Amino acid sequence: MPKLSLHPDRLLPADPTTRAIARELYAEIAGLPIVSPHGHTDPEWFATDAAWTNATELLLAPDHYLFRMLYSQGIDLDALAVPRKGGVIPATDPREAWRLFAANWKLFRGTPSSMWLPHVFGEVFGIDVALDESTADFYYDTIGEALASPAFRPRALFERFNIELLATTEGAGDDLKHHKAIQASGWQGKVVTTYRPDSVIDPEHDSFARDIVRFADLSGENVESWTGYLAAHRKRRADFRAMGATATDHGFVTARTANLSTVECEALFAKVMGGKAGADEAELFRAQMLTEMARMSVEDGMTMQIHPGSTRNHNARLFASHGRDKGADIPRATEYVEALRPMLDLFGNEPDLKVILFTLDETTYARELAPLAGHYPCLKLGPAWWFHDSPEGMRRFREMTTETAGFYNTVGFNDDTRAFLSIPARHDVARRIDCGFLARLVAEHRMEDWEAAELAHELTVGLVRKAYGLEAPAREVEPA
Amino acid sequence: MPKLSLHPDRLLPADPTTRAIARELYAEIAGLPIVSPHGHTDPEWFATDAAWTNATELLLAPDHYLFRMLYSQGIDLDALAVPRKGGVIPATDPREAWRLFAANWKLFRGTPSSMWLPHVFGEVFGIDVALDESTADFYYDTIGEALASPAFRPRALFERFNIELLATTEGAGDDLKHHKAIQASGWQGKVVTTYRPDSVIDPEHDSFARDIVRFADLSGENVESWTGYLAAHRKRRADFRAMGATATDHGFVTARTANLSTVECEALFAKVMGGKAGADEAELFRAQMLTEMARMSVEDGMTMQIHPGSTRNHNARLFASHGRDKGADIPRATEYVEALRPMLDLFGNEPDLKVILFTLDETTYARELAPLAGHYPCLKLGPAWWFHDSPEGMRRFREMTTETAGFYNTVGFNDDTRAFLSIPARHDVARRIDCGFLARLVAEHRMEDWEAAELAHELTVGLVRKAYGLEAPAREVEPA
Amino acid sequence: MPKLSLHPDRLLPADPTTRAIARELYAEIAGLPIVSPHGHTDPEWFATDAAWTNATELLLAPDHYLFRMLYSQGIDLDALAVPRKGGVIPATDPREAWRLFAANWKLFRGTPSSMWLPHVFGEVFGIDVALDESTADFYYDTIGEALASPAFRPRALFERFNIELLATTEGAGDDLKHHKAIQASGWQGKVVTTYRPDSVIDPEHDSFARDIVRFADLSGENVESWTGYLAAHRKRRADFRAMGATATDHGFVTARTANLSTVECEALFAKVMGGKAGADEAELFRAQMLTEMARMSVEDGMTMQIHPGSTRNHNARLFASHGRDKGADIPRATEYVEALRPMLDLFGNEPDLKVILFTLDETTYARELAPLAGHYPCLKLGPAWWFHDSPEGMRRFREMTTETAGFYNTVGFNDDTRAFLSIPARHDVARRIDCGFLARLVAEHRMEDWEAAELAHELTVGLVRKAYGLEAPAREVEPA
Structure with a gap:
């Protein structure tokens, strides 16, 4: 099973001189707090502090970077559990939607989603295998279990x-x-x-x-x-x-x-x-x-x-x-x-x-x-x-x-x-x-x-x- | 006489780490067949399989990348044997046209023609000296002789x-x-x-x-x-x-x-x-x-x-x-x-x-x-x-x-x-x-x-x- | 006091192979004469050969690259001794204007002024400390004294x-x-x-x-x-x-x-x-x-x-x-x-x-x-x-x-x-x-x-x- 890779030097320039400088600069600011002055998270999350449900509902269905690419390759939004007009959720098994996404994960090669999501998988959920068809269920279960725990509120x-x-x-x-x-x-x-x-x-x-x-x-x-x-x-x-x-x-x-x-x-x-x-x-x-x-x-x-x-x-x-x-x-x-x-x-x-x-x-x-x-x-x-x-x-x-x-x-x-x-x-x-x-x-x-x-x-x-x-x-x- | 250079690493990034990776990737696909789904070659060539005549008629006169640059530097299209309206070929000695091109070859430095043509000269015709005024005739003759042979139909x-x-x-x-x-x-x-x-x-x-x-x-x-x-x-x-x-x-x-x-x-x-x-x-x-x-x-x-x-x-x-x-x-x-x-x-x-x-x-x-x-x-x-x-x-x-x-x-x-x-x-x-x-x-x-x-x-x-x-x-x- | 840096390899690519080539190319042409066919210097300077007065009048007040950036950060043009309409010079002490510029020198990081001015300071005036609030007066005096001498006409x-x-x-x-x-x-x-x-x-x-x-x-x-x-x-x-x-x-x-x-x-x-x-x-x-x-x-x-x-x-x-x-x-x-x-x-x-x-x-x-x-x-x-x-x-x-x-x-x-x-x-x-x-x-x-x-x-x-x-x-x- 391929490993999930989060190389410590990722995104730093390849030239060794430049990378060494970049690494030092990054080390000094990597731990600074996050100031996020513009975004679209839902304040209800922090008001109620309710648990999220599953990987599909949290990570796939609301992420337009993900479903637009899948849609561009002919995949139906219903099959990805993306809500229809008025918020109507299609009757799709969220696990099936996640499997479909996992099977098409290669489409995101070279896109920023291929940097963001492995960080979420690895750093937030502690997953250490790469996403693909064979690991889709493992991901779905691991994420679902984590979300049910207080630490993931x-x-x-x-x-x-x-x-x-x-x-x-x-x-x-x-x-x-x-x-x-x-x-x-x-x-x-x-x-x-x-x-x-x-x-x-x-x-x-x-x-x-x-x-x-x-x-x-x-x-x-x-x-x-x-x-x-x-x-x-x-x-x-x-x-x-x-x-x-x-x-x-x-x-x-x-x-x-x-x-x-x-x-x-x-x-x-x-x-x-x-x-x-x-x-x-x-x-x-x-x-x-x-x-x-x-x-x-x-x-x-x-x-x-x-x-x-x-x-x-x-x-x-x-x-x-x-x-x-x-x-x-x-x-x-x-x-x-x-x-x-x-x-x-x-x-x-x-x-x-x-x-x-x-x-x-x-x-x-x-x-x-x-x-x-x-x-x-x-x-x-x-x-x-x-x-x-x-x-x-x-x-x-x-x-x-x-x-x-x-x-x-x-x-x-x-x-x-x-x-x-x-x-x-x-x-x-x-x-x-x-x-x-x-x-x-x-x-x-x-x-x-x-x-x-x-x-x-x-x-x-x-x-x-x-x-x-x-x-x-x-x-x-x-x-x- | 300067050598024609077709360096095996040409066009690969200079950084050694990146170049090594690029070289491996290239080695795996360099030999794959050519699929050319869009182009403007003349189907008559493949219908009749007739021999081409000379370097000027084949490589210079029809190539707008070449004659547009030469024209921009004040060189007359007639002198390059470029056909006039209705396909009328000017009464230019094709060898003279080729010499004129060779004498101005430096104009193409930094342009894609400076990558494409040496590949044609070296890989297709086996020429190993660089093009310039002094080698123009050698090129013209070598290419002309090759074109007359069955292997170049x-x-x-x-x-x-x-x-x-x-x-x-x-x-x-x-x-x-x-x-x-x-x-x-x-x-x-x-x-x-x-x-x-x-x-x-x-x-x-x-x-x-x-x-x-x-x-x-x-x-x-x-x-x-x-x-x-x-x-x-x-x-x-x-x-x-x-x-x-x-x-x-x-x-x-x-x-x-x-x-x-x-x-x-x-x-x-x-x-x-x-x-x-x-x-x-x-x-x-x-x-x-x-x-x-x-x-x-x-x-x-x-x-x-x-x-x-x-x-x-x-x-x-x-x-x-x-x-x-x-x-x-x-x-x-x-x-x-x-x-x-x-x-x-x-x-x-x-x-x-x-x-x-x-x-x-x-x-x-x-x-x-x-x-x-x-x-x-x-x-x-x-x-x-x-x-x-x-x-x-x-x-x-x-x-x-x-x-x-x-x-x-x-x-x-x-x-x-x-x-x-x-x-x-x-x-x-x-x-x-x-x-x-x-x-x-x-x-x-x-x-x-x-x-x-x-x-x-x-x-x-x-x-x-x-x-x-x-x-x-x-x-x-x-x-x- | 930080040193003024004019590294001999500045602006050359970081990759060592490329830099070595660039260094050789540069060495061959660095000493060629300057041909300046388009510019906006004042011909009166060369007609009268009169001495310039001070750093502010010569280097700061006429340089729109400098004062536009300072202005964008809320600094008044009067405080920089920039002439008003009709050439009226504001009653600003030029030394104070220079100090204000020096105190804000960091604004130019990453801009071409950060390449041009240290060259002027170092190569033309022989200054070897970096510009900041603490060196503003030293700069102002050094430049002023130089400008008064025949060698700076x-x-x-x-x-x-x-x-x-x-x-x-x-x-x-x-x-x-x-x-x-x-x-x-x-x-x-x-x-x-x-x-x-x-x-x-x-x-x-x-x-x-x-x-x-x-x-x-x-x-x-x-x-x-x-x-x-x-x-x-x-x-x-x-x-x-x-x-x-x-x-x-x-x-x-x-x-x-x-x-x-x-x-x-x-x-x-x-x-x-x-x-x-x-x-x-x-x-x-x-x-x-x-x-x-x-x-x-x-x-x-x-x-x-x-x-x-x-x-x-x-x-x-x-x-x-x-x-x-x-x-x-x-x-x-x-x-x-x-x-x-x-x-x-x-x-x-x-x-x-x-x-x-x-x-x-x-x-x-x-x-x-x-x-x-x-x-x-x-x-x-x-x-x-x-x-x-x-x-x-x-x-x-x-x-x-x-x-x-x-x-x-x-x-x-x-x-x-x-x-x-x-x-x-x-x-x-x-x-x-x-x-x-x-x-x-x-x-x-x-x-x-x-x-x-x-x-x-x-x-x-x-x-x-x-x-x-x-x-x-x-x-x-x-x-x-």
């Missing part, structure tokens, strides 16, 4: 993972009850929320009508007027801050911003609420609202994250049967220089505003994003995102942004995941790749070793705390 | 090259007589055709009017009606399949597809045939026909290849004097996500349809193509194409597609060439680059050595056979 | 730097008095000008109205008529050639060219001069004028440089307070294939015309620029520019252009700088990166060592002299 794993902070993401129509329950429980784990108001801003969002009602209820504002609608956002931002939020997040298809007069805003808003906004007006409203969100961030200090460029639900048939987030979101070319100009004209020079830009279009790294972040005080670069959250993708991010934006206009790593068990694996990949990149700079005598060590620490914990307004825990002493 | 070289299958490309107005002659000859070499109907689909193609007539004649259908026109395609696809074709190929300037109603199709088709289609309507017709071709592929099982993004005949003066394919085709930015949507809405989830996407716009690798192929069952990624069919280009292809699409959504290598003698060289370059890429993954502990070995075999023969619906020859045993 | 440094030729850039409304003074002085240093008529071509340029008047005065032509306007350009081009110019330079936001009839040109010109040209007409006029400039280059032999793609003065507030060139120019996506077509239709096949293309959009390297330059006789590729004039940027340039355009369609290095003291540092970085790239090709057996040595020489001095029509100095013997 969400809070226990949170502590074992040495997580300093974990941010979840909730919509503007969320009552934050799970976060309230976490706070009320007295548990010390720091789980905070993030304000993601897409579904009450984007008139084309499929939950817009429903979520606007909840938004009104929860804020107590009259969201029928432009002033009341803005006031509702301010209220809810405060609600979210009370649950630890230090950031907002915005994921529209473009990065467009606008700077309309109040009269224009009122007219546009009336159209939107009257259901009469066409595609151009919907886009203009989203653009104006990005500017409004920046204005509120200037007021309340929340860090603003912009995640544009995803063509959501590209596969119409799959969207009809299975709904959102089923691996059918496809990136598109994204423009930032003109798109952000209206917002930057107003707030670009604000020294205390923090706007973190993400992209799915790597061509903008060196051409647009690094030049923008290397100039405007308010702009910072988010890490390589989604399809690019991978060894090669992270390497390209550093190679294409550092020379113009430097390291200090970046914000550390985001795991951006709902796969809680893979969080240590994902942070570990990022740490290894960053150390490898820094090691190359040292090996090429472009940087001193002590500078690289300082930067490794910054990229792991320092910059993320600063960018998201997080305090360093008292117990940790920053290097001099 | 097309069929003999085909066998010597260990070619398992070679696909040529013919238009919809081609009578396939050479392929018929090959079949009738009893020769065992497997030379098949490919259905490329561009000139009867694109109203802006310079041969459209002429080829539509041939298309009608050969199909026996009334191509004046939309129904008859589609029936003619079905007939001709069957004709091509009878000559071994398993694939179609489509090379329009964009990847746009459409999904019009039958009534709309009929109206548009009438305009096209009446010569009244403007540029937008011509584009819409090509778009609709890509969808029709996909529909027919669902019916008849032929693999569909899409090669968009070339701005053909950019140099107006050269097009007037020398016609098509004279090195003046320039890539352009190409969009896939919206362009392919109408076709994917209809057939994207068909498990048995195979649509292979190519690009000249590398920015789409990670942003559009890998995400599309990593989701839709029908989509596969063609190899790095044309300007990117080169060591760095192939490396970028793997680095930018693998993490999202994996290896198994790719289809092996295409040589895409009419330079028959360079086919082994081109496949060899691809094998070396793939082994180098795999070796890096192994050296960085991102993959096991046995996995890399399996993949090297897949990338060389396994995936191409699968993608193009080719059977593995009985004699070869796939590794367990 | 502009002409003395020019000679010490072994500069064979230095081109400055002047507008069409410049009287070239400094160049005349240099010529009249009898000093042997070769400082030439470059014709940059942007401000009399671009109706949207903020100096258009003013500069057109000077242009008329200096040319003595009636620039109110289209014919007179063109004649004025011809006159001024001749004036510039008399001051050594061999090149023109054009920096509009797009690369668009046009080919209007004379009647159309006259009508468009009348609108432009009447202040009635809208944005589209201004763009069309710039496009037509690029074609006119190419036409004049065919006539007078001047090399034409095209630098498109910069969104100038993106930060409106900063432009209002500080004016142009304050680090707020942001690249944008740039298209060349259709943009250049009208000009190429006319002059693309001219064997003696030289048009050098630059880009801020790296996606065009492999997709558009290398295919264009690898075909059209008139086109050459300028080196990696501005944000991409950096180790990684230069590496990407070679990796993405060489396979299609070769080395011989490139033109050597441009330092493009007004930071005179950094010129040796910048050329040194380019030489090291080129040698590293060539060394990799040798190490991978893609090129012979003697070929790489020949190319290293070409990339350093040969190609630049040829592209800009410069004669090699008699004393230098080219390698056989």
